[in-house]
Amino acid sequence: MAIRISRVLVAALLASSALPAAAQTPDRDQILGTVTQQHDATVQALRDWIALPTIAAEKRNTPEGAEYMKKLALDAGFQQAKIIPTDGVPAVFATLDAGADTTLGLYFMYDVKQFDPAEWDSPPLEGQMVEREGEGMTLVGRGAVNQKGPEMAFLAAIKAIQASGKKLPVNLVLVAEGEEEVASTHFDQVVAVPEVRDALAKTIGVFIPSAAQSKDGGANITLGAKGAVEFQLVVGGETSDKYPKTDIHSSNHSRIENPAWRLVKALDTLVADDGHTPAIDGWFENVRPLTDRQKQLIAEGAKMNPEQQEKDLLGVGRWIDDEPYITSLERYYSQPTVNIQGLIAGYTGTGGKTVLPGRAEAKLEFRLVPAMTKDEAVTKLKAHLDKRGFDDVQVTVSGGYGPNETDEDSVLIRAQKTLFERSGIPYSIRPRNAGSWPGVIFNGPPLNLPASQFGLSRGGGAHAPNEWFLIDSANPKVNGLDEATMAYVDYLYVVSEEAAKGE
Incomplete structure (x- = not known):
């Protein structure tokens, strides 16, 4: 009342x-x-x-x-x-x-x-x-x-x-x-x-x-807003005959490849050793840097949104590389990303289970900034994987669009x-x-x-x-x-x- x-x-x-x-x-x-x-x-x-x-x-x-x-x-x-x-x-x-x-x-x-x-x-x-x-x-x-x-x-x-x-x-x-x-x-x-x-x-x-x-x-x-592309990378019996069609006994790993390891190797090429900078070939060639006006707006906005309040909301204690708040905000608004949303492979229940998975899947998303496009991002991803011999990694794009401003x-x-x-x-x-x-x-x-x-x-x-x-x-x-x-x-x-x- x-x-x-x-x-x-x-x-x-x-x-x-x-x-x-x-x-x-x-x-x-x-x-x-x-x-x-x-x-x-x-x-x-x-x-x-x-x-x-x-x-x-x-x-x-x-x-x-x-x-x-x-x-x-x-x-x-x-x-x-x-x-x-x-x-x-x-x-x-x-x-x-x-x-x-x-x-x-x-x-x-x-x-x-x-x-x-x-x-x-x-x-x-x-x-x-x-x-x-x-x-x-x-x-x-x-x-x-x-x-x-x-x-x-x-x-x-x-x-x-x-x-x-x-x-x-x-x-x-x-x-x-x-x-x-x-x-x-x-x-x-x-x-x-x-x-x-x-x-x-x-x-x-x-x-x-x-x-x-x-x-x-x-x-x-x-x-404006960043663009987004959602996609899945799949490795397994459905993508190559060198992997089993279903989960099999793990003792076979001495003679049969594990699709989960193969997927991990492919994923590792998508970012630099720092774990966050996109490393897809040609990824940054159309990325438009922030203008002086945009940097000014970010600095002004930071005064209304205190750093500790942001950290408390997100449940974190530091930004990437312990960067200053303003630098982290400039990255937040200007940088495209390659993010893993989830990984699925083999047994995930209580305790262990001696299996070699028949399938491994990663769910990912790109965030795109001006002047990137969805088609450009998808094309570069596929070319990047093909160049490194990952022809057994299946790419399925489920949706997406470019940035707007x-x-x-x-x-x-x-x-x-x-x-x-x-x-x-x-x-x-x-x-x-x-x-x-x-x-x-x-x-x-x-x-x-x-x-x-x-x-x-x-x-x-x-x-x-x-x-x-x-x-x-x-x-x-x-x-x-x-x-x-x-x-x-x-x-x-x-x-x-x-x-x-x-x-």
Whole structure:
């Protein structure tokens, strides 16, 4: 009850204060009242969505997830929404015509990462409300912050504007995919559909709702993101007859090769002896170094994100080579990586088992930076292995895309700066996100649109157990669900305003 009262008090303070952003949002108090009234329904809608996980890697709820996404779009006021088939998981395309002069693109992912319920403190599909010390009341569930919580807050925002008798200040074009968590394997097929491509071409840019508010209430603006390529390396009876078809007795290792050792030898060539610097032939030839402006942004951002806070969050005590904090951040944002996600071979149960594995597999990912491409990275990997005689190492690419970047003076970024400055919210600008999303699909040809992330909400645990999204904040400077929803309301009006000024 105390948390509920706190939320209402915060809403009342927001309504009564003369927020500078409110001057650009007509009848903001009325919309805020609607958001507050819809609070319980919005929370329940988020819980219901979390209860239906779409997991592309497991082929779980792949048709159902798209149908549910379509229903959410229609319920939020999109006049039309349709399923877009692909060679993999279907996508959703929807439009909302508000009769506005400006059209804004919107990217959603409706899929989530895998989960093991045994690792969670509360069931991952129930969306239980859990008090988090120092944060407030949170909703815990797979997809809560990545990305269903922020996306539901955005849907709540456009619902509230319309329920208050208003028209949106911008038209919307939505594309939602169900394969983001497997590196958007077929998303390029969606944007290639003429109806979808033509609708997106009319937008001023595309953004993805996110939870980018820090614990102290500050915000982050990102000017792009690294690309990602997910792939597997396999060695075994299926790739060469010198390995057994199945696990056999380990005594045979004196006369039969072990595929696990072969895989380890291949993996060892992909990085330098330091264990982290990529060593694939030609890997760095198209890597664009940081500009002076980007280095300046990194240094400024470090002041808002203290080093020890970063280390505590990650659970580490030092950076690579004991580098200074600023150097580690420059590496974080500028360096491409070759990462092993997991290794699988032979027996992994309790105790030992005298077997020679019939198969060994490594799951890896690349993170790419401008001006690298997915095709370049995959081609260089295969050539690198072939040159060293690893023709028995099978390379299977499961998905991926290149990096994206957007100009600091684009409408989408200017609107974020304007909103934060009017609202008195401290913010930093990052040259790019070290994580990935398929913004290059919009950012690159043929659309060549600005692509960004925006959201003034908070959460954590993406891809991990006990993933959470903040519903009722214990800190007035940090947004709970209703305040995050109003940030999207304000953002739409500021985007309209900035668009009217032109690029």
